[in-house]
Amino acid sequence: MSIYVIDDHPLMRDAIVMVLRRLRPAENIIELERLDKLAAAVKQHGKPDLFCLDLKLPDITGVSGVVSVKQIYPDVPIAVYSASPASDMEEACIEAGADIYIEKSAGSSELAAALRGLLMADAEGEEPVAANNSKLSKRQTQLIAMLDKGMSNRDIATELEISEHTVKVHLWRLFRRLGVKSRTQALHHARSHGLLSSGAM
DSSP, rough: OOOEOOOHHEEEEEEEEHHHHHHHSSSSSEEEEEEEGGHHHHOOOOOOEEEESSEEETEOOOOOOOOHHHHTTTTOOOOEEEESSSHHHHHHHHTTSSEEEEEETOHHHHHHHHHHHHHHHHHOOOOSSSSTTTTSSSHHEEEEEEEETOHHHHHHHHTTTTHHHHHHHHHHHHHHHHOOOSSSHHHHHHTTTTTTTOOOO
């Protein structure tokens, strides 16, 4: 398994790689400066475990890069980072299939927290639970119940003893799994499909 860091700016690429090496010292980390080199790199270095993708590359710009990667590797998490403020591009990237959005202006500790959150969420897996909740993992079922209680991201993070970044990743994946875009829509879907059972927690 390998992590692919795709960015044409050497300094930014080095910063991402440095953080990843601290988080996953045993992982094979592959650096690329263009998206069109990805297929050959995967053939050479093996199945991707995570993509760290810059939004602006020499051969692709904006969410089209996310869409392109997601079409070929639908189950591999994507961390997007960009010079654009989150308020401009985050929602579009998440809708396109990214798991987390990181501003390039973020400090190394924030970058590390975001990537750690994504890797932790991915490590927990998406094993579905039985019966009418078969679409959801155990963690996602917990989240639905917590949303129903009106808990904030911070409350959820405290309750589950995970970071708020990890909570965000879980929520984004939950929304994608349910085909919704907000907490309100997620709760409405859960209620109409019987996903809020007393045993959800």
